[in-house]
Amino acid sequence: MKIIADENIPLVEEFFAPHAEIVRLPGRNMTAEQVRDADALLVRSVTKVNEALLAGSQVKFVGTCTIGMDHLQQDYLTKQNIAFTNAPGCNANSVVEYVYAALCYMNIDWRQRTVGIIGCGNVGGALYRALKAQGVECRCYDPFLTAADNPDLAELDDVLQADIVSMHTPLTTSGPHPSRHLLSKEQLQLLPPGAVLLNAGRGPVVDNQALLQVLRARDDLQVVLDVWETEPNFSTDLLERVTLGSPHIAGYSFDGKLAGTSMIYQAFCRHFGLSEQISLAQVTPKVANNTLSAELEGDDWTAICDLVAQVYDIEDDDRAMRKLARQHLDHGVDLGAGFDLLRKHYAIRREFHNYQVAGKVKKEPLAKSLAALGFHFNK
Numbered sequence: 593m594k595i596i597a598d599e600n601i602p603l604v605e606e607f608f609a610p611h612a613e614i615v616r617l618p619g620r621n622m623t624a625e626q627v628r629d630a631d632a633l634l635v636r637s638v639t640k641v642n643e644a645l646l647a648g649s650q651v652k653f654v655g656t657c658t659i660g661m662d663h664l665q666q667d668y669l670t671k672q673n674i675a676f677t678n679a680p681g682c683n684a685n686s687v688v689e690y691v692y693a694a695l696c697y698m699n700i701d702w703r704q705r706t707v708g709i710i711g712c713g714n715v716g717g718a719l720y721r722a723l724k725a726q727g728v729e730c731r732c733y734d735p736f737l738t739a740a741d742n743p744d745l746a747e748l749d750d751v752l753q754a755d756i757v758s759m760h761t762p763l764t765t766s767g768p769h770p771s772r773h774l775l776s777k778e779q780l781q782l783l784p785p786g787a788v789l790l791n792a793g794r795g796p797v798v799d800n801q802a803l804l805q806v807l808r809a810r811d812d813l814q815v816v817l818d819v820w821e822t823e824p825n826f827s828t829d830l831l832e833r834v835t836l837g838s839p840h841i842a843g844y845s846f847d848g849k850l851a852g853t854s855m856i857y858q859a860f861c862r863h864f865g866l867s868e869q870i871s872l873a874q875v876t877p878k879v880a881n882n883t884l885s886a887e888l889e890g891d892d893w894t895a896i897c898d899l900v901a902q903v904y905d906i907e908d909d910d911r912a913m914r915k916l917a918r919q920h921l922d923h924g925v926d927l928g929a930g931f932d933l934l935r936k937h938y939a940i941r942r943e944f945h946n947y948q949v950a951g952k953v954k955k956e957p958l959a960k961s962l963a964a965l966g967f968h969f970n971k
């Protein structure tokens with residue numbers, strides 16, 4: 593059996609080598625010629641898996657080691673009887689941790705604000721539950737859910753009135769509620785003074801031209817963008833006006849990436865009737881020096897954000913984006929290639945649940961927040 597796999601999927605050899613010959617390729621430029629004689633294709637979000645890529649091939653299984661599936665031409669795959677699967681929820685924790693890191697960076701204590709969540713599935717739902725556990729007032733917009741799924745559902749316009757709005761929908765262009773340009777100029781203008789908008793879903797869900805216009809006209813908004821409408825290219829003008837910008841790495845915890853590979857491995861084994869030879873636990877390294885210390889007796893907010901910053905300093909990601917934008921503007925460095933390089937060489941980032949807080953956490957509100965964020969600690 594032959595597998596073609598994106599070069600940026602970790603541990604493909606460890607998982608799949610007992611079952612198949614593996615050829616690694618850059619994901620963004622995979623060609624029909626390259627995949628023609630493959631039985632299975634393992635991709636990430638940068639490969640358009642469509643008729644142009646697969647027509648005439650013998651591919652029978654496509655696995656994307658990501659949550660998002662907007663890069664798969666699903667109707668074509670179904671028509672051709674090609675099995676396909678994603679890795680639902682694999683990096684949901686990572687995206688939620690990105691949101692916390694961004695709010696800490698902006699000095700925003702989410703426990704004192706209302707939070708609007710747009711798209712309440714694996715990522716938005718995890719964020720919602722964690723915030724509710726800390727007593728935060730949430731409003732959620734998700735037209736595919738009912739009050740039985742989520743008692744805090746509200747209309748989109750009401751959700752946009754929250755102090756913090758976080759976007760977690762898939763990118764869709766058809767169906768009853770397409771999400772492309774869900775936030776266009778009209779919706780963006782509804783954001784109240786001082787609002788914070790985060791998009792760590794897919795770039796085109798927020799109309800980037802409209803966002804730029806709104807940010808040119810208003811200086812009372814703070815925007816965090818992990819995803820961009822024209823990836824791998826992005827608007828340097830827009831980057832200049834957002835508070836934090838990053839190269840689509842919200843889901844890039846090492847744990848999330850490994851979970852993605854492992855979930856696709858399991859689906860691959862099921863599809864081809866193979867028995868699994870290796871498990872996620874076997875290949876997940878322990879974090880060396882995983883004890884974190886913070887001033888636990890002082891202000892809760894400082895303690896939480898101190899711990900978050902020790903695990904994930906989001907400012908590094910923002911700095912790298914701004915450096916790339918400067919190199920592009922001053923020296924003509926290719927933005928798209930630079931964006932992909934930042935992602936390819938992304939540092940290893942582990943999720944909060946790998947860390948133990950030193951000392952005893954005696955204060956109940958702090959304990960609630962640390963538990964909600966996933967840290968281990970002693971009471």
Ligand SMILES: NC(=O)C1=CN([C@@H]2O[C@H](COP(=O)(O)OP(=O)(O)OC[C@H]3O[C@@H](n4cnc5c(N)ncnc54)[C@H](O)[C@@H]3O)[C@@H](O)[C@H]2O)C=CC1
Binds near residue numbers: 737761774
């Ligand atoms: N920036 C990054 O690194 C990452 C981005 N993502 C993006 O986040 C998206 C969401 O991930 P999950 O929560 O795991 O997916 P999910 O499928 O579990 O949940 C998505 C939710 O959005 C809702 N939804 C769909 N269309 C909507 C609309 N028009 N308006 C409001 N809600 C809508 C669905 O009903 C569902 O509850 C992924 O599809 C992916 O595009 C996911 C992981 C990492």
Ligand SMILES: O=C(O)C(=O)[C@H](O)COP(=O)(O)O
Binds near residue numbers: 637660683840842
């Ligand atoms: O899981 C998703 O969906 C994502 O957005 C991924 O984290 C994106 O990673 P790449 O597939 O673009 O490497």
